[in-house]
Amino acid sequence: MAEHLDDYIDAVASAMALPLEDAWRPVVRANLEVSLRLARLVDEFPLPDDTESAAIYAA
Amino acid sequence: MSENPVPMSAAEIAQAVSGRKITAVAATEAALARIATHDKILNSFTDVTADRARAKARAIDAAIAAGQPVGPLAGVPFAVKNLFDVQGLSTRAGSKINRDLSPAPRDATLIERMEAAGAVLVGALNMGEYAYDFTGENVHDGPSRNPHDPTRMTGGSSGGSGSAVGGALVPIALGSDTNGSIRVPASFCGIFGLKPTYGRLSRARSFPFVASFDHLGPLARTVTDLALAYDAMQGPDADDAACTTRPVEPALPSLTSGLGGLRIAIAGGYFQSNVLPEATEAVARVAKALGATQTVEIPEAARARAAAFIITTTEGASLHLDRLRRRPNDFDPAVRDRLIAGAMIPAAYVDKAQKFRRWYRAKVLELFQSVDVILAPATAGTAPKLGQVNFVLDGVELQVRPNIGIHTQPISFIGLPVVAVPVPLEPLPIGVQIIAAPWREDVALRVAWALEQMGVAAAPAPRGI
Numbered sequence: 149m150a151e152h153l154d155d156y157i158d159a160v161a162s163a164m165a166l167p168l169e170d171a172w173r174p175v176v177r178a179n180l181e182v183s184l185r186l187a188r189l190v191d192e193f194p195l196p197d198d199t200e201s202a203a204i205y206a207a
Numbered sequence: 208m209s210e211n212p213v214p215m216s217a218a219e220i221a222q223a224v225s226g227r228k229i230t231a232v233a234a235t236e237a238a239l240a241r242i243a244t245h246d247k248i249l250n251s252f253t254d255v256t257a258d259r260a261r262a263k264a265r266a267i268d269a270a271i272a273a274g275q276p277v278g279p280l281a282g283v284p285f286a287v288k289n290l291f292d293v294q295g296l297s298t299r300a301g302s303k304i305n306r307d308l309s310p311a312p313r314d315a316t317l318i319e320r321m322e323a324a325g326a327v328l329v330g331a332l333n334m335g336e337y338a339y340d341f342t343g344e345n346v347h348d349g350p351s352r353n354p355h356d357p358t359r360m361t362g363g364s365s366g367g368s369g370s371a372v373g374g375a376l377v378p379i380a381l382g383s384d385t386n387g388s389i390r391v392p393a394s395f396c397g398i399f400g401l402k403p404t405y406g407r408l409s410r411a412r413s414f415p416f417v418a419s420f421d422h423l424g425p426l427a428r429t430v431t432d433l434a435l436a437y438d439a440m441q442g443p444d445a446d447d448a449a450c451t452t453r454p455v456e457p458a459l460p461s462l463t464s465g466l467g468g469l470r471i472a473i474a475g476g477y478f479q480s481n482v483l484p485e486a487t488e489a490v491a492r493v494a495k496a497l498g499a500t501q502t503v504e505i506p507e508a509a510r511a512r513a514a515a516f517i518i519t520t521t522e523g524a525s526l527h528l529d530r531l532r533r534r535p536n537d538f539d540p541a542v543r544d545r546l547i548a549g550a551m552i553p554a555a556y557v558d559k560a561q562k563f564r565r566w567y568r569a570k571v572l573e574l575f576q577s578v579d580v581i582l583a584p585a586t587a588g589t590a591p592k593l594g595q596v597n598f599v600l601d602g603v604e605l606q607v608r609p610n611i612g613i614h615t616q617p618i619s620f621i622g623l624p625v626v627a628v629p630v631p632l633e634p635l636p637i638g639v640q641i642i643a644a645p646w647r648e649d650v651a652l653r654v655a656w657a658l659e660q661m662g663v664a665a666a667p668a669p670r671g672i
Contacts, residue, residue: 160551164528167535172544179548182609183520186513187556190563193510202564203419 153177213668214241217283217378217432221325224282227271231264231282235327238284241376242329245672251351251361251370253289254296254331260284263327278325279435285379288365289331290338291315291423292412300414301334301364303347303537304530315412316447317381317423317440324439329377332367336539338383338416339523339546340364341391341611346539350593354396354669355635359590362395362611364388365426369396372426374669379427379436383413385420386515387585387615393426393627394638395590398666399433399655400426404451404645405622408437411446417522418449419561420515420619428666430656433626434458437648458649462656469650471499474583474642477508478614481600483588485637489630490584493639496663497654503578506570511617514560514567520549521557541608568621575644580654584614585627585638618642626651628664636667 157177161168168176214237215223223229239257246252270277287293290300292311299305318328333351335343343366344350351366353359354374361369365382369392372380382389384402393400401424408423415421425436441455473479473494479487494500505511524531524546531550535543574581587600587610597604618625623645627638641658643651658664 157551161547164550165532166528166547166550167532168547169535172540172547175540175544176548176551179520179545180551183517183548183552184556186516187552187560189510189513190517190560191556193507193563195559195562195566199562200565201558201561202568203561 153180213375213428216429217280217427217435218429220283220378221279221281224267225271225277231267231327232261234282235260235264235284235329238329238377245374245376248357248672249352249354249370249374249376250349251333251367251374251376252286252330253299253333253348253367254293256293256328256330260327260329263322267325267327278323280321280439281325283326283379284329284377285321285326285381286330286332286371286377287318287328287381288334288368288383290334290383290414291318291331291381293318293328293331296331298414300338301336301345304534305414311412313412316409316444320440320442321436326379332371332380334367335364336542337527338364338385338388339542341387342608343369343392344593353590353671355667355671356590357671358592360395360593362391362586362590365392368392368426369398372396372398372428373666374672375428378432379425381423382426384422384424384619385417386519386619387612389424389426390585390615390625390627390638390640391611393629394585397629397631397636398426398428399430399629400424400627401433401437401648402619402625403437403648404624406449406451407648408440409444409447409450411444415526417519419518419522422619430652430659431462434462434652453646456646456649458652461649462652464653466497466654466657469580469654470578471497471580471582471654472501472503472578473499474505474581475502476504478505478583481587481613482584483600485589485632486584486587489632489637489639490582492630492663493628493658494582496658496661499582501578503574503581505574505581505617507567508617510563511567511620512613514563515616515620517552517556517560520545521552524549564620571621572644579643579650581642583618583640583642585640586611587614589635589637615640624648624651626655628655628658629666630663631665631667
């Protein structure tokens with residue numbers, strides 16, 4: 149998992165042209181691990197297919 | 208440490224200035240003198256706009272002398288978190304990078320409205336970098352310091368706002384609250400803070416963080432002052448796409464109408480775990496005073512906090528992508544590394560979080576069919592030491608930074624109005640959230656006022672300066 153996440157971090161940083169120095173990597177990875185854990189907590193919650201996003205927009 | 212006497216409240220200043228018992232110039236000079244004396248310790252101000260304040264105060268005194276109306280905040284000094292545009296200042300938003308911006312050409316809407324009501328802007332206030340912070344620490348400007356113990360955090364990210372009002376340098380400050388950034392410093396600094404309903408107060412000409420959750424609001428030492436500022440700032444504003452078109456709904460007329468008919472409950476489950484004994488004690492005192500015995504379960508609060516976390520980190524990353532590429536070494540490293548990680552969250556997770564938000568909103572609004580007010584802790588404990596990394600909650604050692612806002616995030620996630628009220632425990636105060644249904648700030652303020660009258664909620668005099 150850790151290796152896969154390192155590969156993912158490298159790939160996304162490259163694709164998005166984000167700077168990533170080696171010294172920052174452990175903290176970026178730790179933050180990403182926390183975020184992905186929390187994202188999975190949301191993801192595993194079943195929602196009806198017709199649930200609308202709550203992002204704000206008014207035509 | 209001895210208590211430092213508290214000067215007049217905003218309401219008292221406005222009454223004295225309007226009644227010609229003191230001048231606006233004298234009220235302004237008194238605030239500037241307190242700032243000069245005490246901010247060496249508190250580090251709450253990043254800019255003191257003394258010339259502007261004196262000119263504004265002279266204009267108010269001249270208007271009074273000419274018999275012209277001057278507004279309900281006549282001569283009241285106030286200050287704003289430095290993410291508000293202040294004409295002539297670069298809007299730094301706690302950052303090093305933004306200091307290179309051109310000076311703001313115009314004040315933020317809320318500053319214009321406060322000054323239209325007679326208030327006098329005396330400066331801009333320290334904050335956590337780009338508002339991505341719960342501590343009040345800032346690597347560029349130094350930490351704002353707690354007015355009750357300068358070795359402790361103010362909370363953030365409106366740390367200077369908490370410190371300046373808690374230290375009684377000004378009676379009112381404005382802050383922003385995305386996940387708790389008004390309520391957390393209000394709790395740690397022992398003052399009242401209002402996070403209004405999402406969309407209630409204009410955010411025009413303030414530096415954003417997370418557009419889905421960003422709110423602006425006042426902090427003050429009394430509930431009347433909080434309501435005075437809130438009422439002065441209401442109203443539609445085409446310059447903020449999220450600002451409501453509802454008419455102004457003043458809170459002051461019903462502020463003193465008491466608790467009659469209000470159904471008040473205590474938030475259970477998530478909001479009663481992960482707290483230190485002082486937070487439990489504060490909620491119990493408030494509940495007892497209000498006669499609240501019913502407990503309600505806010506459903507899926509932990510997931511709500513998780514979804515707020517995901518939307519925050521991704522919208523924050525989106526806002527700063529270009530700055531991350533161009534000037535990564537000019538960020539606070541802790542903020543930069545969180546934002547870079549935020550940019551890497553898959554979009555499907557973010558969409559899911561926004562959909563969950565819709566579900567959660569509907570469920571929480573159902574609760575407000577049977578209750579008017581919900582009580583919850585504002586923070587898990589009193590102010591930690593500056594630089595403190597860990598604390599123990601329910602026997603588990605946790606990091607301070609990401610866990611300070613765990614009780615505020617599930618509430619701002621769906622934009623509910625909240626008044627954070629200070630419970631003056633010893634040795635340090637702590638806040639309780641008075642949570643109301645959308646657009647019912649008046650109800651939360653009524654309850655806060657009643658608690659203040661009972662002496663259960665009060666802003667203690669600063670003891671650290």
